[in-house]
Amino acid sequence: MYVEELIRSTNAYKIIAGEKKRNSLSHAYLIVCPDADFLKEYLKVFARLIACDDDGCNKCRVCKLIGEESYADCSFYPREGTKILTADVDDLLSQTYIKPLENKIRLFVLSNVENMNGAAQNKILKTLEEPPANVCILMGATMDYSLLPTVKSRVKRIDVPPFGDKILKNTLIGEFSDIKKLDKAIAGGGGRLSEIVRIYEDSGVEKTTALCRAVLTEMKSSKDVVKFSSKIDKDNLTQFVAEMKAEVMRVTKLKLAGLLNDTALNEYSVGALLAIEDILSSKERAINFSSNVQMTVDTILFGILEEKHKWLKL
Ligand SMILES: [Zn+2]
Numbered sequence: 001m002y003v004e005e006l007i008r009s010t011n012a013y014k015i016i017a018g019e020k021k022r023n024s025l026s027h028a029y030l031i032v033c034p035d036a037d038f039l040k041e042y043l044k045v046f047a048r049l050i051a052c053d054d055d056g057c058n059k060c061r062v063c064k065l066i067g068e069e070s071y072a073d074c075s076f077y078p079r080e081g082t083k084i085l086t087a088d089v090d091d092l093l094s095q096t097y098i099k100p101l102e103n104k105i106r107l108f109v110l111s112n113v114e115n116m117n118g119a120a121q122n123k124i125l126k127t128l129e130e131p132p133a134n135v136c137i138l139m140g141a142t143m144d145y146s147l148l149p150t151v152k153s154r155v156k157r158i159d160v161p162p163f164g165d166k167i168l169k170n171t172l173i174g175e176f177s178d179i180k181k182l183d184k185a186i187a188g189g190g191g192r193l194s195e196i197v198r199i200y201e202d203s204g205v206e207k208t209t210a211l212c213r214a215v216l217t218e219m220k221s222s223k224d225v226v227k228f229s230s231k232i233d234k235d236n237l238t239q240f241v242a243e244m245k246a247e248v249m250r251v252t253k254l255k256l257a258g259l260l261n262d263t264a265l266n267e268y269s270v271g272a273l274l275a276i277e278d279i280l281s282s283k284e285r286a287i288n289f290s291s292n293v294q295m296t297v298d299t300i301l302f303g304i305l306e307e308k309h310k311w312l313k314l
Contacts, residue, residue, distance in 0.1 A: 003038060004058055005171045006193065007045040012158045016046055017055060025050065025105070026156040027131035029138050030113070033160035036142045037194035040076075040111045042160060043140045047074055047107050050136055062103070073100045074107040083115040089123040096132045105136050114141040121148045128154035162191025176200050188246035190284055195242060208239050212247040215304065217264035225301045234293045241287065241300070245280040248273055272311035279303040 007013050012031060019025045031046065033039055048056035048063045051074060057063055065071035075095055077088045092108055100106040116124075128137070128151060139155060141147065168186050176182045181200055189196035199205055215228050232240050252273040254260040268276075283296055 001058075002171045002175050003041045003193070004045055004056075006163055006167065007042050007160070009163075009167050009171070010160055012160045013046070013049065015158055016049060020050060020055070025136055027135060027137065028128050028155040029136075030144065030147075030152065030155040030157045031138060031140045031160060032142070032144050032157060033140065034142055034162065035192045035194050036112065039140045039142060040109075043109050043111060043138050046138055047109050050105060050138075051103055051107055073103040073105070074109060077108065077110045078112075082112055083117075084110055084113060084120055086117075086120045086123055089120050092124065093127055096127055096135050100134055105134050108135070108137045110137065110139045112141065113139045114143050114146045116147075118148065121151050125150055125154065163193070164191065168193075168196065172196070184246060187249060188242040190242065190245070190281075195238070199239070199242060202239065204233075204236070205239065205243060208233075208236075208243045209247065212240070212244045215244070215301065216247065216251065216268070217262065219301065219305060222302070222305070225298065225305065229294070229297050229301055232297050234297065237293055237296060238284075238287055240297075241280055241284050244300070245277060245284065248277050248280065252277070267312065268308055269311040272307040275307040275311075276304050279307070 016025070016029070029046070031043065033042055035042075044066055045056060047066050048058060050056075051066060051071070052060055052062050054060060058067075062071060066074050069076045075092065077092060078084045079088055079091070092110075095108070096106070098106070125148075127135075131137070137155075144152060144157070165186050168189075168191070169182065172182060172186075173179070176185070178200075184205075185196045185200040188199050211228075211231055219225065219228055251260065251265055251268065252270060255266075255268070255270055255273065260266055279300060283300055287296065
């Protein structure tokens with residue numbers, strides 16, 4: 001239910017709801033949202049909004065069937081795996097010419113279109129250019145740069161940016177009742193639901209937090225970088241970066257409030273802390289595309305040292 005509530009709070013939802021009301025739905029949308037794990041669930045909320053007479057009530061038969069991916073007038077792709085293949089597009093093309101069975105619109109929900117190869121994209125292009133009547137294609141992508149410009153120019157792009165802390169807290173509190181844990185998960189989650197859920201549920205977080213604190217307080221020289229680098233779980237770098245960021249933000253807040261009484265942490269100026277936060281944010285975004293984990297870890301650790309000393313000299 002919280003997925004529903006979160007999406008309903010977005011501009012993306014308001015845009016599509018408005019277009020439905022005015023009877024001016026586009027034939028194809030590209031919904032760009034960085035949260036890969038929840039992308040399909042988000043797309044289902046939009047599909048229910050479009051197909052349900054009660055704007056996605058999530059109670060009626062149509063809404064339920066869409067949730068289960070078994071509504072006759074709504075097809076999901078890829079049919080298997082995480083990549084839409086040309087065979088999927090062939091299937092979609094043949095379906096677009098079939099009239100909706102019971103709905104006014106025939107919906108096609110495509111997840112992770114960023115993984116579509118050029119051949120599959122070219123194949124769907126014609127349908128995007130000359131869509132059959134009563135068809136609505138919802139394409140979901142975590143990023144759009146792997147998509148052909150011709151595809152992008154034929155769809156209406158709508159972004160679902162990371163959620164804000166306030167809406168997250170208000171929405172998730174019903175489901176995740178440990179407020180302290182939830183606050184921490186939100187602080188470290190970068191507005192991404194999958195990350196927040198993971199941090200909340202992951203008991204390994206405590207250990208990672210302790211390591212992050214040690215990095216900030218005990219790492220004095222490049223020799224220490226090697227030591228700490230070996231302690232970081234390379235298979236779970238996302239968690240380390242998220243926790244490191246949460247820790248840096250916590251220290252920044254305390255520092256700004258004049259409540260920081262740890263001498264080792266006091267060596268970090270606010271400028272240094274903000275610069276470190278920037279480094280972590282950029283690494284957080286790049287993590288999924290970087291194959292060299294060791295290099296990412298070293299960049300972060302050296303970056304922390306460098307910023308601390310650079311600002312001390314000012
Ligand atoms: Zn409904």
